[in-house]
């Protein structure tokens with residue numbers, strides 16, 4: 108008898124919930140175009156069996172068919188895909204809570220800047236913003252230069268020979284740069300990519316993508332699977348490493364304060380500049396403002412956001428230059444006129460004078476944005492293009508599609524750095540080009556990224572003539588967590604002198 112009552116109550120409760128969902132969510136979202144929804148799995152079937160290098164292409168076709176505002180269903184959860192600058196402008200400014208899909212990053216990054224929300228995000232963003240001031244970034248120039256010179260040494264051994272893939276070398280260089288600037292430690296990824304920390308960064312990114320493509324696997328099951336165990340192993344190494352660095356750094360900085368007259372050389376492992384970690388420890392006021400966990404989460408976030416993104420951006424820029432010899436020579440001429448006989452740029456003034464190179468880097472980020480998609484949680488109802496989107500909808504903002512819109516970029520698939528000459532930007536919609544996002548949650552590291560990219564790319568073009576092996580048409584796009592060239596960057600390198 109009791110069982111019958113329980114079943115009836117549950118059935119009524121379920122029917123009411125279902126009715127509410129139909130009325131408040133389903134009927135509104137179904138007004139948008141999209142593939143037919145199947146109960147329980149929604150439209151997830153559209154990704155099943157699609158290889159990694161086909162995912163983005165397939166989805167672009169979906170958006171071409173159903174866009175500019177299209178819907179998919181992740182079970183009963185609606186995702187609305189937006190492809191116009193006007194959509195991005197509204198969402199990026201009004202909604203600052205990240206989409207539910209970012210939850211897979213929580214075990215690694217916790218509540219760091221990228222993933223946190225509400226007042227915690229706001230306070231941390233306010234606290235951390237000054238550490239990205241260009242005056243502070245200027246102190247990182249010697250690190251960019253030192254790592255770039257090591258990279259050139261590695262590329263020298265590949266020049267004049269067979270076809271080589273420079274993507275792994277660029278990745279190691281970016282990792283060395285971010286480890287030293289974020290934590291003040293050298294992991295020597297360029298000389299030893301067998302390093303446990305470096306390997307764990309690769310492993311965790313790989314597993315995160317694997318899991319993102321399988322939202323139907325619950326976490327309790329995932330933890331017992333091979334991929335789940337690999338994730339846990341990598342996580343232990345990464346957290347262990349950053350905790351260890353933080354505690355050593357704290358002790359060191361404390362002992363420095365206690366010394367009456369610290370020598371300059373003591374400040375940072377023989378260097379005067381401070382790493383992001385040192386600045387966070389200073390701002391933490393002995394745990395009153397930032398706890399040790401807060402600090403670790405922010406440092407891990409810099410590690411995650413600050414190396415794969417710049418690697419992809421530098422690699423795509425080099426790939427495009429390798430495909431466009433006339434543009435490459437124009438960049439080379441500019442570099443020679445700014446650097447004269449120097450191997451690498453060493454000051455911000457020199458970087459600012461590399462204006463045409465900046466246009467190249469911007470155009471590369473237009474065609475191949477490192478972060479092709481951003482997701483926001485619509486916490487309140489919104490009306491967009493005449494459609495009512497209920498609270499809880501995930502707004503999926505397709506930067507790569509917006510940036511290839513013929514309405515804003517004539518011949519959008521053609522590589523043309525002149526689009527970014529100041530006179531050609533006049534009148535362009537401010538949200539037609541947003542590789543670093545826009546609004547309150549834009550990329551805090553965009554200046555850092557631009558300085559790093561300019562230093563590395565200028566130095567490579569200054570030393571070698573690059574010929575790309577794959578054309579733009581041939582190159583396959585791999586949507587790991589970021590947009591990468593599926594086969595790496597295959598080139599022939601020829602020393603210029």
Ligand code: HEM
Pocket residue numbers: 205220221222232408409412413414416417420476477478481482542543544547548549550551552553555556
């Ligand atoms: C070419 C290189 C880069 C690109 C294209 C890029 C792009 C982006 C984008 C699109 C976002 C917004 C993500 C979202 O809303 O989901 C973002 C956020 C962020 N980026 Fe970058 N990024 C780059 C480099 C960097 C670097 C070098 C750092 C740090 C050293 C960094 C740190 C961050 C952080 C902390 C956030 C979160 C900011 C917040 O929510 O307040 N990024 N980035």
